[in-house]
Each structure stands twice: as C-alpha cells, then as structure tokens.
Amino acid sequence: EPEVTQTPSHQVTQMGQEVILRCVPISNHLYFYWYRQILGQKVEFLVSFYNNEISEKSEIFDDQFSVERPDGSNFTLKIRSTKLEDSAMYFCASSHRGKIDTQYFGPGTRLTVL
Amino acid sequence: SQQGEEDPQALSIQEGENATMNCSYKTSINNLQWYRQNSGRGLVHLILIRSNEREKHSGRLRVTLDTSKKSSSLLITASRAADTASYFCATDALKKSSGDKLTFGTGTRLAVRP
Numbered sequence: 001e002p003e004v005t006q007t008p009s010h011q012v013t014q015m016g017q018e019v020i021l022r023c024v025p026i027s028n029h030l031y032f033y034w035y036r037q038i039l040g041q042k043v044e045f046l047v048s049f050y051n052n053e054i055s056e057k058s059e060i061f062d063d064q065f066s067v068e069r070p071d072g073s074n075f076t077l078k079i080r081s082t083k084l085e086d087s088a089m090y091f092c093a094s095s096h097r098g099k100i101d102t103q104y105f106g107p108g109t110r111l112t113v114l
Numbered sequence: 115s116q117q118g119e120e121d122p123q124a125l126s127i128q129e130g131e132n133a134t135m136n137c138s139y140k141t142s143i144n145n146l147q148w149y150r151q152n153s154g155r156g157l158v159h160l161i162l163i164r165s166n167e168r169e170k171h172s173g174r175l176r177v178t179l180d181t182s183k184k185s186s187s188l189l190i191t192a193s194r195a196a197d198t199a200s201y202f203c204a205t206d207a208l209k210k211s212s213g214d215k216l217t218f219g220t221g222t223r224l225a226v227r228p
C-alpha cells in the first residue's frame with residue numbers, strides 16, 4: 001500500500017540554524033500538508049499546499065517557515081532560523097482530493113533544537 | 115469544550131474487552147476522522163465518517179457520528195494488547211474559509227492489559 005515517507009526520522013540542530021524536512025507524498029495525491037506536535041500536546045496544522053502554492057497557513061507558520069515542491073515527488077518544509085520552541089514532531093500528510101478525502105500521514109520527523 | 119476534544123483522556127481495559135472513546139467538537143463539519151498514534155510514532159488513519167453518515171464499520175472498529183450533538187464515538191471491540199495507543203479524532207470544518215485543514219483533539223490514551 002502506498003505511504004507517505006519522511007526524512008530524516010530525527011534531526012538535531014542548534015538554535016538559529018536552518019533545517020529542511022523532507023517528505024515524499026503518495027504519488028497520485030494533489031494536496032499536501034504539514035502539521036506539528038509538540039511533546040504531550042495536540043497535533044497542530046501548519047500549512048496546506050495545492051497546485052504549487054500555499055492554500056492555507058496557520059498563525060504558527062510565520063516568515064521563518066517556507067514550503068516547496070522542488071520536483072514531482074518531494075515536498076519540503078524549511079525553517080530558516082530555528083528556535084527552541086520549534087522542537088516538535090513534524091508530520092507531512094497528503095490527500096488525493098483535499099477537503100472531501102482522507103489525509104494520510106507520514107511517520108514524522110522529530111526535530112530537536114538545542 | 116475545544117474543537118475535537120476526546121474523553122476519557124485515558125482508558126485502561128483488559129484484553130478482550132471493548133473500548134469506547136468519545137469526541138466532541140464545536141463547529142459544523144464536513145467529515146470526521148479517527149487516527150491512532152503509537153507512542154512517539156506517526157498517525158495511522160483508521161476511519162473517515164462524513165457529516166451525512168451516522169455509523170461506519172471497519173473490522174473491529176465502529177464509529178458513530180451525531181451532528182446534532184456535535185459528537186462522535188469510536189468503539190474497538192474485542193481489544194488486543196496491540197491496540198494500546200493514543201486515539202485522536204480530527205475534524206474538517208464545513209466553512210469554505212477554513213480550507214481542508216484538520217483540527218485534532220487532545221486524544222485518548224488506551225492501554226490494553228494482556
């Protein structure tokens with residue numbers, strides 16, 4: 001069964017450094033998402049992406065964050081200058097038809113900012 | 115209660131028993147999804163129920179939706195130790211302006227004792 005994959009599984013970085021989290025969505029899906037989960041808290045929406053542009057973003061998704069679909073398979077989340085509070089599990093998700101469809105999640109990247 | 119809030123927060127049962135988890139939400143929804151998360155791992159999609167559906171089954175899972183009460187329940191029958199995980203409901207709000215982001219609840223931690 002097709003699945004969403006994410007790399008790396010764990011990323012440790014120093015405060016102020018840039019990180020890029022990578023995702024390969026399910027191949028025939030058209031809608032892509034990033035969510036995050038701070039330890040012990042709810043899963044929170046960050047951004048949705050369709051047709052090569054951001055369709056919606058949350059208040060968390062400020063100027064430090066950006067997303068890109070550099071080719072036909074990858075979907076990336078970049079954090080320009082990481083803060084301690086960016087430490088969280090970051091999940092990528094994809095769906096085929098967006099609003100009326102299931103979102104399938106990847107296994108997550110655990111980001112630790114020191 | 116907050117959008118997508120589950121109860122109980124924690125549930126401990128014996129293997130073979132049934133487990134029931136509830137979810138309440140505030141705004142009108144397009145659909146509601148249930149996910150499972152093993153400790154520190156990714157989100158596994160279990161079942162999606164649309165706002166015009168009242169009940170749905172998948173294997174040992176039964177989901178009900180009461181849009182008049184803005185609530186849903188997830189029943190796991192004949193539980194197994196492998197069902198030990200956190201269970202989340204996630205809603206997709208009906209408003210066009212809300213896009214297709216999912217709003218997650220706080221989750222129910224289920225422990226199934228062998």
